[in-house]
Amino acid sequence: xxxxxxxxxxxxxxxxxxxxxxxxxxxxxSGFPLxxxxxxxxxxxxxxxxxxxxxxxxxxxxSTAFNSAADPFVIGILGEDPFGDYIKETIAGEQFMGHPxxxxxxxxxxxxxxxxxLFINSNDPKKIKATLSAVVNRSILTVSDTDNFAYLxxxxxxxxRDNKIRLQIKPAAAxxxxxxxxxxxxxxADIID
Amino acid sequence: MVKHQHVGFWSNVTFVVIFAALxxxxxxxxxxxxxxxxxxxxxxxxMEDLMNIEVTSVSKSPEKLTEVxxxxxxLTGEDIRRSASNRLPEALRLASNLQVAQSNSHDWAxxxxxxxxxxxxxxxxxxxLLVMIDGRSVYTPMFGGVFxxxxxxxxxxxxxxxxxxxxxxxxxxxxxVNGVINIISKSARETQxxxxxxxxxxLLQDFxxxxxxxxxxxxxxFRVYGQRLDQHGIKxxxxxxxxxxxxxxxxxxxxDYLPSSHTTLTFxxxxxxxxxxxxxxxxxxxxxxxxxxxxxxxxxxxxSLQVYFDRAWRNLPLAAFRDQxxxxxxxxxxxxxxxxxxxxxWGAGYRLMDNDVRNSVGxxxxxxxxxxxxxxxxxxxxxxxxxxxxxxxxxxKLLHNDYTDFEWQPSVRLAWTMSTQHTLWTAVSRSVxxxxxxxxxxxTPFITTENREFAAEKVVAYEIGYRVRPMxxxxxxxxxxxxxxxxxxxxxxxxxxxxxxxxxxxxxxETWGVEISGNFFAMPWWRLRGGFTFLDKQFxxxxxxxxxxxxxxxxxxxxxxxVLQSIMDIAKHIQLDVVGRYVDALPASPITIRxxxxxxxDVRVAWNFRWLTFSVVGQNLGAKTHAEFGSRKIPGxxxxxxxxxx
Numbered sequence: 001x002x003x004x005x006x007x008x009x010x011x012x013x014x015x016x017x018x019x020x021x022x023x024x025x026x027x028x029x030s031g032f033p034l035x036x037x038x039x040x041x042x043x044x045x046x047x048x049x050x051x052x053x054x055x056x057x058x059x060x061x062x063s064t065a066f067n068s069a070a071d072p073f074v075i076g077i078l079g080e081d082p083f084g085d086y087i088k089e090t091i092a093g094e095q096f097m098g099h100p101x102x103x104x105x106x107x108x109x110x111x112x113x114x115x116x117x118l119f120i121n122s123n124d125p126k127k128i129k130a131t132l133s134a135v136v137n138r139s140i141l142t143v144s145d146t147d148n149f150a151y152l153x154x155x156x157x158x159x160x161r162d163n164k165i166r167l168q169i170k171p172a173a174a175x176x177x178x179x180x181x182x183x184x185x186x187x188x189a190d191i192i193d
Numbered sequence: 194m195v196k197h198q199h200v201g202f203w204s205n206v207t208f209v210v211i212f213a214a215l216x217x218x219x220x221x222x223x224x225x226x227x228x229x230x231x232x233x234x235x236x237x238x239x240m241e242d243l244m245n246i247e248v249t250s251v252s253k254s255p256e257k258l259t260e261v262x263x264x265x266x267x268l269t270g271e272d273i274r275r276s277a278s279n280r281l282p283e284a285l286r287l288a289s290n291l292q293v294a295q296s297n298s299h300d301w302a303x304x305x306x307x308x309x310x311x312x313x314x315x316x317x318x319x320x321x322l323l324v325m326i327d328g329r330s331v332y333t334p335m336f337g338g339v340f341x342x343x344x345x346x347x348x349x350x351x352x353x354x355x356x357x358x359x360x361x362x363x364x365x366x367x368x369x370v371n372g373v374i375n376i377i378s379k380s381a382r383e384t385q386x387x388x389x390x391x392x393x394x395x396l397l398q399d400f401x402x403x404x405x406x407x408x409x410x411x412x413x414x415f416r417v418y419g420q421r422l423d424q425h426g427i428k429x430x431x432x433x434x435x436x437x438x439x440x441x442x443x444x445x446x447x448x449d450y451l452p453s454s455h456t457t458l459t460f461x462x463x464x465x466x467x468x469x470x471x472x473x474x475x476x477x478x479x480x481x482x483x484x485x486x487x488x489x490x491x492x493x494x495x496x497s498l499q500v501y502f503d504r505a506w507r508n509l510p511l512a513a514f515r516d517q518x519x520x521x522x523x524x525x526x527x528x529x530x531x532x533x534x535x536x537x538x539w540g541a542g543y544r545l546m547d548n549d550v551r552n553s554v555g556x557x558x559x560x561x562x563x564x565x566x567x568x569x570x571x572x573x574x575x576x577x578x579x580x581x582x583x584x585x586x587x588x589x590k591l592l593h594n595d596y597t598d599f600e601w602q603p604s605v606r607l608a609w610t611m612s613t614q615h616t617l618w619t620a621v622s623r624s625v626x627x628x629x630x631x632x633x634x635x636x637t638p639f640i641t642t643e644n645r646e647f648a649a650e651k652v653v654a655y656e657i658g659y660r661v662r663p664m665x666x667x668x669x670x671x672x673x674x675x676x677x678x679x680x681x682x683x684x685x686x687x688x689x690x691x692x693x694x695x696x697x698x699x700x701x702x703e704t705w706g707v708e709i710s711g712n713f714f715a716m717p718w719w720r721l722r723g724g725f726t727f728l729d730k731q732f733x734x735x736x737x738x739x740x741x742x743x744x745x746x747x748x749x750x751x752x753x754x755x756v757l758q759s760i761m762d763i764a765k766h767i768q769l770d771v772v773g774r775y776v777d778a779l780p781a782s783p784i785t786i787r788x789x790x791x792x793x794x795d796v797r798v799a800w801n802f803r804w805l806t807f808s809v810v811g812q813n814l815g816a817k818t819h820a821e822f823g824s825r826k827i828p829g830x831x832x833x834x835x836x837x838x839x
Contacts, residue, residue, distance in 0.1 A: 043230065047246050050235040054243070080581065090232040123533045123580060147491040147530065161489040163247040166454055188240045190454050 041084045047165055048145065048158055049087040052117055055141060055156070056096045058185035061116055062178040065139040066099060073099040074114060076140075078106045078131060079121035109134040120144040120154070128152055139178050150192040155179070159190075168192055231717070245383065247352060262586060262606035262618035263361075264658055264672035266290050266710055268354040270379070272722065275760045275770045277795035277812045279392065279400055279422070279832075282341045284348060285374065286774060289724025289756040290358040290672070290708045294749075294779075294822035298427045298437040299469050301341040302822050305358035305372030306674060307704050307728050307750040311782050312823040314472040315509065316340060318746060321626055321650075323361060323369035326376045327461065328524075329483055329501050332368050334546050334565055335516060337629030343465060343477055343505065345443050347404055347418050349388050349836075352379040358708060359674060360654045362602035362624030363571060363588040364538075370624045370652050371676075380459070381406055381414035381449040387839040394832025396812070398423040398438075412451050419444040426470065430786075430824040437825070441467035459485045473512055479505040493530040499523070514553035521545045536575040538588075543568050548630060559636040559643055567627075568593040584608045596628040597649045616660040626650040632682060632696045642692040650698070651679045666714035671707070678702040681732075682747060684740040699736035700743060705729055723757035745782030749822070751790075753777040768808075770797040779822070791819040793829075806836040 041049070052075055066073075073096040075087070091101040096116075106112050109131045118140045120131055128146060132153045135142065142154045149157030150170040157168040167189035174181050235243065266288050278284035282301040286293045292309050294302045302309040302317035303324075310318020320337035323330065324344070331344055354376050361369035384406040391401040402420030409415075419442075426437040445463035452458070466478035483501035490496070503520040526540030544567040550558045573588030589603035604622030611617065632647045658672040680698035687695050710724030729752055732744035755775040763769045772795040779788040793815045799808035811831050813819065818826035 043246070046230050046232075047235065047243055050232060050238075051240075051243060053236065054240060058240075086232065090236065123577075125533065147493050159489075159491065161454065161457075161495075164244055165246070166244060185240065188244065 041082055041086050044160070045082045046086050049083045049090050051158070051165070052087065052119060052143065053090050053094065055117060056101065058182040059141055060180040062139055065116060067114070069098060071099055071114070072102040073116050074102055074104050076104045076106055076112060076115035076118045077121060078109065078112065078118060081105055082121055115140055117141045117143060122146060125152060128154070137177060141174065141179055166190060262608035262620055264290060264358045264656065264670070264708055266356045266724070268356065270351045270353060272758065273348055273351055275768065275797065276758065276772050277797050277810045278348065279397060281344055281346055281376070284354065287756060287758060287772065288356040289710050289726055289754065291356055292750050292754070295827060296822040297435060297472060297825050298424055299342040299439040303339065303341065305356070306676065306706060307730055308371060308748045309750055311746045311749055311784055315475065317822070320629065321368070321371040322374060324374045327378055327483065328485065328499055329481060329503060333518060334629055335518065335548060336631045337368065337626065342469065343479055345441060345465065346376060346378060347402060347420055350378050350384050350404060350418070352377045358672065359656050360604065360622040360624035360652060363573060363590050363604040363622060367592055367594065367600065367625060367627045370626045370650065381416045381447045384416045385414070388837070390834060390836040392832050392834035394830055396425050396828060396830035397832045398425050415446065415448040417446045428818050428826040428828055430826065432818065432826070435471060435825050437469065437471040439467060439469040441465060455489050457487045473509050476508045476510065477506065493536055494528060496527045498525050512553045512555055514556050515551035517549045519547040534577045534580070537572070539572040541570040555637065557637045558630055558634040560634065563630060563634070565595050582610055594627045596633060596647065600625045600627065600649055614662045618658045620656045623651065623653050635696070639691045640693060642687055642695045644695050644697060647696060648680045648698045650681050653677050669709070669711045671709050673707050674705065676704045683734060684743045684746055685736065685738045686740050688738065694740065697736065699739045700732055700734055700747070702730055702732045718762040720760045721757070725755045727753055742783040745780060749779045749782055749785065751777035751779060766801045768799040768801065771795065785823045788820050788822065791816060793819065804838050808834045810834065
């Protein structure tokens with residue numbers, strides 16, 4: 001059998017195999033998408049979303065962090081949301097000591113409501129410092145992936161090294177607000193004094 | 194810089210833009226390969242395991258793939274392991290922005306955006322692609338290309354292969370004229386335990402290997418591996434055995450020492466040896482050793498130093514020709530932020546290449562031995578014009594080589610991230626291919642005379658691309674390009690014959706094309722990926738002494754090609770994986786016949802039982818035989834493979 005498109009086992013085409021293949025490609029890639037609707041973040045943020053969820057299992061919040069037993073446990077995102085729906089999928093159906101987990105979005109530090117974990121999406125040190133001072137003395141676990149977050153006064157910084165995510169934790173900052181970070185988490189992190 | 198004086202430029206640009214628009218409108222298309230991990234699976238992992246996931250895949254400095262202003266396709270280790278590939282060049286067929294063609298049982302031509310130079314008996318003339326294996330360049334200064342027969346890696350331990358089509362000269366160095374292939378293996382930490390495999394088949398005579406990874410403590414990891422391949426010959430044009438059987442035995446190691454969370458020390462090496470029959474019987478062996486020290490200061494700041502030695506030896510006993518290349522290389526790079534808008538990456542390197550040839554009657558170099566020095570320095574600034582939205586990347590590389598002295602390779606790239614789903618990018622860059630010994634020193638009696646004035650080949654490339662993720666599970670990438678080449682190699686008729694020919698720089702070319710790729714997680718158990726590439730080109734000679742057909746020595750490329758890969762877990766323990774590819778015809782050249790278009794299918798069926806994987810694989814099905822490059826024909830074949838993982 002000759003190697004022509006006509007006789008190929010791959011698929012049979014009448015005339016121009018190039019165009020026909022292109023057509024097949026378009027067909028396959030254009031048909032399905034309408035069935036789906038969500039945005040997916042880069043892998044880096046998929047993993048970070050799961051880290052945020054995991055923090056609920058390694059940090060103790062004081063009982064004063066909730067006004068009532070019905071209050072949700074809030075993961076707040078300040079600035080643009082890099083996680084998309086991935087984080088919602090991650091926390092769907094999960095709870096913290098009976099408080100259901102929810103995600104809230106804030107545009108400015110003033111918007112931050114009753115929140116338990118705050119992810120600050122900014123690379124501007126001034127804005128970060130302003131945000132940290134706006135939530136000071138509240139039992140909010142502050143997290144960011146900006147440079148030197150823990151040195152700026154934040155509690156947990158994501159640092160990418162060798163293509164992998166590491167944690168920089170400043171336990172003192174957490175303790176000051178009544179949060180208790182488990183030693184299990186501290187053991188795998190870089191501690192910033 | 195090159196001026197575009199003639200009318201053809203705009204008509205070509207118009208063509209490219211229209212072509213691009215046609216493809217964008219129906220689906221808003223462009224692709225990128227991003228692995229999607231299920232939240233439920235990630236949540237089961239320990240914190241340590243989460244910290245072991247590789248999250249970025251990039252150029253030389255960490256940035257999100259979606260933001261890279263270049264036509265990059267990434268083959269993941271999984272894409273490769275779920276294909277029929279046994280060897281690296283076979284795996285490269287999965288990248289639709291590469292033109293990959295096999296010329297005989299052991300030799301391959303691989304390029305991006307065209308210029309797969311004609312096949313020689315022992316190699317091909319393709320010379321516009323830079324290939325790096327774990328940071329070690331495997332581009333040879335002899336031909337200016339890659340000897341693909343000796344570029345073997347244990348595919349099980351490949352983390353990913355980044356394929357950039359389009360110039361990468363600013364960051365990656367000379368000869369990244371049309372693209373860069375960056376093969377990245379997993380760290381020793383990620384390859385702990387025993388892996389063993391054995392395979393045998395109709396074309397693949399036998400192939401087996403073992404890898405063992407372990408650690409001394411939580412900071413010191415290592416692995417060792419060995420593999421052996423015996424491959425049957427393929428067919429001649431008349432369907433008789435081409436007798437190009439070959440074998441390759443390879444071993445190696447890698448050690449990763451992580452004394453602190455800031456520092457990584459890597460030490461790795463490989464050695465190989467093999468024999469090839471027809472078209473030119475060869476004995477080959479080589480060794481390499483590489484050390485790399487990386488210090489990370491923060492997300493945006495790091496420093497690394499890399500040193501390697503590479504020896505490649507090739508003996509053609511019948512032709513009485515021998516080639517030995519010793520390469521010593523040192524590279525340093527530093528990445529740091531300036532304010533929060535600038536990300537600066539700069540570096541410098543030096544390479545010494547000691548090439549020693551024993552000349553034969555059929556292939557002669559004068560002088561027989563050469564020591565080549567290559568110096569380079571580069572600087573690049575990524576500027577956040579509007580943070581997370583609009584990013585401008587300016588950079589240049591300055592290099593010094595023995596043939597043409599200083600060469601500049603600047604580039605300007607602009608990426609506009611309209612939302613997390615859409616990125617539009619454009620780039621203008623200049624890149625060079627520095628002369629190879631083949632261009633300058635070839636003095637085969639009665640055939641070629643040397644050309645000490647041989648200049649660097651130059652390209653100015655204009656690119657526009659678009660990347661979109663319209664749905665969570667779907668991503669597309671579209672890249673369009675228009676390249677203008679000057680001082681391209683030509684084969685000129687020598688007026689004072691004999692010798693009859695010499696290489697000169699008397700050709701120009703324009704190329705234009707479109708690359709579309711996509712990745713689709715159709716179902717939790719079914720993933721599709723693939724791409725389509727269109728490429729066209731126009732050569733012109735600038736001197737009447739250029740040998741007719743000279744353009745075809747430089748570029749035998751298909752106009753259209755399509756790759757589709759389907760990866761399916763059809764039952765709990767059963768995988769069904771299919772790769773279909775269509776490659777357009779190649780024209781006849783003065784030394785090769787026309788290659789007809791072909792459409793072929795690779796099928797892999799695998800059963801997984803805990804630590805055992807058994808697979809039956811059909812390769813190049815759909816035609817009894819097909820030619821890809823030259824007249825030799827590759828038969829459809831079958832092999833079975835057993836793998837153990839502990």
